[in-house]
Amino acid sequence: MELCDIIKPENLVYKKPELMNDNPMHYCPGCSHGVIHKLIAEVIEEMGMKEKTIGVSPVGCAVFAYNYLDIDWQEAAHGRAPAIATAIKRLNPGKMVFTYQGDGDLAAIGTAETIHAANRGENIVIVFVNNAIYGMTGGQMAPTTLEGMATSTTPYGRDIALNGHPLKISNLLAQLEGTGLVTRQSVQNPAAVRKAKKMLRKAFENSMMGKGTSVVEFVSTCSSGWKMTPAQSNKWMEENMFPAYPLGDLKNVD
Amino acid sequence: MAKIKGAVVVDQERCKGCDLCVVACPTDVLELHPREVNNKGYHYAYMKNPDDCIGCSSCGMVCPDGCLTIYKVKL
Ligand SMILES: Cc1ncc(C[n+]2csc(CCOP(=O)(O)OP(=O)(O)O)c2C)c(N)n1
Ligand code: SF4
Ligand code: SF4
Numbered sequence: 001m002e003l004c005d006i007i008k009p010e011n012l013v014y015k016k017p018e019l020m021n022d023n024p025m026h027y028c029p030g031c032s033h034g035v036i037h038k039l040i041a042e043v044i045e046e047m048g049m050k051e052k053t054i055g056v057s058p059v060g061c062a063v064f065a066y067n068y069l070d071i072d073w074q075e076a077a078h079g080r081a082p083a084i085a086t087a088i089k090r091l092n093p094g095k096m097v098f099t100y101q102g103d104g105d106l107a108a109i110g111t112a113e114t115i116h117a118a119n120r121g122e123n124i125v126i127v128f129v130n131n132a133i134y135g136m137t138g139g140q141m142a143p144t145t146l147e148g149m150a151t152s153t154t155p156y157g158r159d160i161a162l163n164g165h166p167l168k169i170s171n172l173l174a175q176l177e178g179t180g181l182v183t184r185q186s187v188q189n190p191a192a193v194r195k196a197k198k199m200l201r202k203a204f205e206n207s208m209m210g211k212g213t214s215v216v217e218f219v220s221t222c223s224s225g226w227k228m229t230p231a232q233s234n235k236w237m238e239e240n241m242f243p244a245y246p247l248g249d250l251k252n253v254d
Numbered sequence: 255m256a257k258i259k260g261a262v263v264v265d266q267e268r269c270k271g272c273d274l275c276v277v278a279c280p281t282d283v284l285e286l287h288p289r290e291v292n293n294k295g296y297h298y299a300y301m302k303n304p305d306d307c308i309g310c311s312s313c314g315m316v317c318p319d320g321c322l323t324i325y326k327v328k329l
Contacts, residue, residue, distance in 0.1 A: 001259055001327070001329065003261045003301075003304055005327075006259055006260065006261040006309075006325045006326070006327050007261050007263060007325050008325065011261075011325040011326055011327050012323070012324075012325055013260075013309055013311055013324050013325060013326045014311035014314040014315070014322070014323065014324040015314075015322075015323045015324070016320030016321075016322075016323070017320070020320055022268075024268060024319075025318075025319055027318065027319075028270075029270035029271060029272035029296070029318075030270070030272030030273070030274050030318060031318055032318065033318070034317075034318025034319050034320070035315075035316060035317075035318050038318075038320055187316070188316070189278060189312075189316065190278060190310075190311070190312040190315045190316060193315045193316065194315075223272075229273065230272045230273060230274050231273055231274065231277045234274070234277075
């Protein structure tokens with residue numbers, strides 16, 4: 001059988017989601033951000049919510065997220081996405097509202113906004129991309145940087161005595177009464193992608209059912225910041241990030 | 255036993271040559287082109303062993319840039 005006999009519309013099994021437009025993404029090769037963008041697009045499409053979804057993009061590598069997914073977006077100042085999302089959701093309770101935040105955005109400069117939005121139980125989804133580094137600004141140490149991990153501001157590795165411990169902020173958010181779902185996922189292989197998509201969908205559904213704040217953490221890679229190839233980064237993530245940030249649900253209230 | 259055959263179409267201009275699809279493929283179908291590059295200068299992915307493709311979509315799911323479209327037939 002020739003390839004041209006297989007490549008026909010009726011045999012299509014996978015393509016880039018329609019909500020993701022053809023603008024070339026500025027992310028580095030192999031960056032987890034792209035796969036997470038695709039999952040968000042697929043879930044919104046499958047829920048039939050593309051006209052009703054508002055995303056809040058952060059400061060960080062995902063600052064241009066609004067260029068890639070054809071939904072409504074609002075840009076927030078660094079770390080302030082959960083506060084903006086709170087206002088959007090309260091004024092438009094029929095809309096599906098989510099923030100998209102890196103670890104620097106969510107767990108450093110935006111810690112207060114994140115914790116208080118979750119504590120108030122705002123009916124929003126927080127997509128949290130934890131690549132253990134400040135990607136956009138050149139790979140500086142983030143609150144989530146692992147012990148001993150070399151970054152541009154900790155060239156000899158993160159020193160606990162000097163820099164404190166890696167911040168497991170999702171565990172903290174799971175303690176709050178305002179959160180209904182807090183889950184930690186990843187996207188390094190097809191099985192992980194499928195699982196992550198299922199939980200992301202649940203998070204979006206919960207936000208529309210008034211079940212409080214949903215947090216979906218993606219343990220991710222930043223090949224440029226980590227100075228590895230994308231495939232090496234995935235392996236390094238499995239070996240080093242997963243023990244510190246184990247995957248699974250931290251809280252899943254039905 | 256029904257045989258399954260798949261095919262992958264790569265958007266070669268969108269591809270950033272990250273290699274993640276190559277690693278994800280269970281049947282070693284894909285490869286980064288050893289010589290050719292796209293307009294951005296990346297060695298893009300292509301089907302090196304098209305006969306082995308089973309249309310499982312593993313490559314498509316892990317591609318961060320949405321470059322892959324996958325087709326499948328049962329023979
Ligand atoms: C108020 C303010 N302070 C600092 C910065 C500089 N800045 C831009 S991105 C960034 C860190 C982003 O890191 P992270 O949230 O982990 O996202 P990533 O880039 O890794 O995806 C910082 C500190 C800024 N833009 N605005
Ligand atoms: S710097 Fe890191 S997080 Fe930012 S696009 Fe590149 S790989 Fe992704
Ligand atoms: S995963 Fe996508 S961007 Fe990376 S090499 Fe394959 S087709 Fe290209």
